Structure formats: structure tokens, C-alpha cells
Amino acid sequence: MRIGISCYSTFGGSGVVATEVGKALAARGHEVHLLSPSVPPRLLGFENRVWFHEVTASPYPLFEAAPFSIALASKMADVAEHHGLDIMHAHYAIPHASAALLARMALGGKLKVVTTLHGTDITVVGADPSYLPMVKLAIRESDAVTAVSAYLRDETYRTFKVDRPIEVIHNFIAPPETITPDCRSWLAPCEASVLTHISNFRPVKRVLDVLKVFEKVRKEHPCRLVMVGDGPDRAEAEAYARDHGFEDDVRFTGKQLDIGSVLACSDVFLLPSATESFGLAALEAMAHRVPVIASRVGGLPEVIRHGVDGFLEPLGDVDAMAEDTLTLLRDTRMRKAFGLAAQERALTTFAEDPIVDQYEAAYDAAMTRTKHTVDFGANPR
Ligand code: GMT
Numbered sequence: 001m002r003i004g005i006s007c008y009s010t011f012g013g014s015g016v017v018a019t020e021v022g023k024a025l026a027a028r029g030h031e032v033h034l035l036s037p038s039v040p041p042r043l044l045g046f047e048n049r050v051w052f053h054e055v056t057a058s059p060y061p062l063f064e065a066a067p068f069s070i071a072l073a074s075k076m077a078d079v080a081e082h083h084g085l086d087i088m089h090a091h092y093a094i095p096h097a098s099a100a101l102l103a104r105m106a107l108g109g110k111l112k113v114v115t116t117l118h119g120t121d122i123t124v125v126g127a128d129p130s131y132l133p134m135v136k137l138a139i140r141e142s143d144a145v146t147a148v149s150a151y152l153r154d155e156t157y158r159t160f161k162v163d164r165p166i167e168v169i170h171n172f173i174a175p176p177e178t179i180t181p182d183c184r185s186w187l188a189p190c191e192a193s194v195l196t197h198i199s200n201f202r203p204v205k206r207v208l209d210v211l212k213v214f215e216k217v218r219k220e221h222p223c224r225l226v227m228v229g230d231g232p233d234r235a236e237a238e239a240y241a242r243d244h245g246f247e248d249d250v251r252f253t254g255k256q257l258d259i260g261s262v263l264a265c266s267d268v269f270l271l272p273s274a275t276e277s278f279g280l281a282a283l284e285a286m287a288h289r290v291p292v293i294a295s296r297v298g299g300l301p302e303v304i305r306h307g308v309d310g311f312l313e314p315l316g317d318v319d320a321m322a323e324d325t326l327t328l329l330r331d332t333r334m335r336k337a338f339g340l341a342a343q344e345r346a347l348t349t350f351a352e353d354p355i356v357d358q359y360e361a362a363y364d365a366a367m368t369r370t371k372h373t374v375d376f377g378a379n380p381r
Pocket residue numbers: 010012013014015017092117118119120148171200202204275276277278279280281
């Protein structure tokens with residue numbers, strides 16, 4: 001098949017899933033065209049059968065902001081027409097799915113649209129009245145829709161009241177990257193335990209809860225905190241560490257491509273998010289044998305088994321999360337057993353191959369779907 005994949009070029013989340021799906025499909029012999037505002041970080045080396053198409057919205061004095069969605073739809077239509085694409089796989093509803101529908105219209109209905117819902121496109125921004133009608137249209141009119149967890153599928157039905165199948169295709173773990181062997185000596189000198197958090201530091205991640213958990217744990221057990229990523233709440237988190245006198249024990253590394261090396265020297269991963277449709281960062285930690293302590297929200301219970309490979313606590317319960325962390329740090333055998341169970345679950349339940357099979361099946365289903373509620377008229381091609 002010839003497949004377009006449209007995504008944000010983010011370090012985590014939908015950008016990672018979209019790029020890894022693209023790479024896996026290309027390895028299976030499909031022709032893959034990635035469309036994004038810049039090269040996604042996971043598209044590092046040269047990949048056979050993968051094209052990259054940069055999407056740029058040209059400025060014009062009349063525009064208050066250059067219309068990215070229109071530029072994206074135009075690029076999709078152009079690439080689809082000139083490379084003979086069968087499918088446009090939109091990752092994240094806004095604006096990727098809506099733009100794909102426009103491209104499909106521009107091509108007289110000849111392009112099939114598969115939309116993958118990732119989380120905040122439904123739970124945070126999608127539900128905002130300024131976007132809701134267009135997200136609803138995108139969900140209704142895509143030829144196939146997938147969601148990264150059962151939780152997200154159910155939330156989509158609840159919020160948008162759409163009457164169509166939505167298939168759950170979980171996030172998966174791509175084959176691990178190379179590990180830098182000695183990063184522990186810089187991250188946590190003096191044999192201290194290492195707690196890690198990786199995110200985009202948006203309010204939904206509750207990074208201050210991470211610092212509060214660490215603040216409690218460090219009073220009882222020698223440890224360091226590694227904060228990987230960047231975003232709006234980083235400055236507040238750094239200020240919290242300074243104001244509470246433990247800034248020397250926290251490393252804010254900023255965005256990192258090689259999170260495998262950080263995870264390889266981590267003892268516990270903290271993810272106290274307000275909501276998380278799946279929690280790809282948790283899965284990545286688990287694949288590196290790091291038990292995850294998270295809030296019991298969204299799709300996280302589909303990933304982490306409480307008391308088996310991690311702990312799930314009520315949202316905002318930093319006391320319970322600190323207690324869980326101390327339990328694991330004090331009991332090395334238990335922590336190792338949790339780590340092994342986590343890795344086993346990550347590499348079997350969320351292995352790449354069977355999950356990419358599911359995406360291929362979704363494409364096949366989309367190719368055979370004929371019903372569009374919008375009348376596209378004659379094919380202008
Ligand atoms: O907020 C983020 O974490 C980024 C966001 C995205 O779309 O880039 O992540 C969402 O998609 C990931 C991949 O499917 C999921 O694993 C994350 O749980 C989800 N984030 C939230 O629901 C907050």
C-alpha cells in the first residue's frame with residue numbers, strides 16, 4: 001500500500017507512535033509518506049521506503065496566524081495525488097484528521113482516511129467547544145477510527161455521541177535504542193536511587209506532584225530525581241526544587257532523544273498525570289524494567305497492573321505515591337521482580353508486530369468502506 005502518515009513532530013506521544021508505525025510499515029514493504037511541520041525526532045536515520053514531506057503554512061499580512069490546517073490539507077492532497085496514496089493516516093484529530101477529510105474532498109473521495117485518536121485531542125482540546133464540532137465530524141467521516149485505549153474509545157463515545165465503530169489499538173513498544181552505559185554516574189552520583197519522570201511538562205502531567213513525591217522520599221532514602229522533557233510547567237518545577245532547597249538533587253535534562261539510556265539507570269518511574277489515555281512513557285519505562293508509580297486515571301490501568309509491575313494511586317495522592325516509591329526502593333528483590341514483570345508485559349502484550357498487524361487490518365477495513373455521508377461528486381483527478 002501507499003500510506004500517508006500525518007503527525008506532529010513531538011518527542012513523545014502521537015509523534016512517536018506515528019513515526020514508529022510508519023517505520024514498521026515501511027519495513028513490511030509499504031511505501032510511507034510522513035507529513036509533519038518538521039522531521040519527527042524518531043525519524044533519525046535513513047529509512048528505506050519512507051519519504052518526508054515538510055508542511056509549512058506561508059505567512060501573509062492578512063493572516064493573523066498562517067492557516068496550518070489548510071496548508072496541511074493542501075500538502076496531503078498534493079502528496080496523495082502525485083504519489084498515488086491509498087490511505088492518509090491522521091494521528092491526533094486536530095487538525096490532522098480534519099485536514100485529511102478536506103484532502104479527501106479535494107481528491108473527489110479517492111483517498112481513504114484512517115484517524116488515530118491519541119488522548120488530549122479528545123479529553124482536553126477536542127471537548128473544547130471551539131473544536132468539538134470539527135472533531136466530531138472527523139470521527140464520524142473517517143473511513144476507520146482507532147483509539148489508543150479502551151478508556152479513550154469510551155470517552156470518545158461519551159463526549160461526541162458518535163455512532164460508528166472505533167477500534168482499540170494500544171500503543172506499542174518499538175525495538176529498544178542503544179544504551180549509553182555510564183549515565184548513572186552523572187545522573188545520580190553516590191549510589192543514590194534514581195527516580196525518573198519524562199513528559200512534555202504540560203499541566204496535565206502534574207509535574208509538581210513528581211517533585212512533591214520526591215521531596216517526601218528523599219527525607220527517608222538517598223535518591224536523585226531526573227526530569228526529562230520540556231514544556232510550560234518546567235520553570236515552575238525548577239523553582240519548586242530551588243525554593244525547597246533540593247535543586248542539587250534534581251537534574252532537569254530537557255528534551256532527550258535517547259530516553260533508553262536514562263531509563264536504563266532508573267529505579268522507579270513517576271507518572272502522576274491528571275489524565276493519560278494510555279501512557280506511552282510508562283510503557284517505555286516498563287520495557288526497560290522500571291516499575292511505574294502512576295495515578296489511577298484514564299488508560300493507565302490498561303497498562304500498569306497495581307501490585308504486580310507498578311502501583312496506581314488516586315489522583316493527587318502524593319503521600320501514597322511516596323510510600324509506594326519507598327517500598328520499592330527499600331525492597332530490592334521486590335523492585336527487581338516488579339521490573340521483570342513490567343518488562344515481560346511491555347514486550348509481550350504491547351509488542352510491535354501484533355499491534356502493527358492491527359493497523360494494517362484497519363487500513364484494509366478502510367479500503368473497503370464505501371459510505372460517506374458527504375457527497376463528493378465527480379472525481380476531479
Ligand atoms: O500529552 C501528551 O502526552 C502528548 C500526547 C500526544 O498526543 O502527543 O500524548 C497522548 O498520546 C500518547 C500516544 O498515544 C499517549 O500514550 C498519551 O497517554 C496521551 N497523553 C494524554 O492522554 C495526556
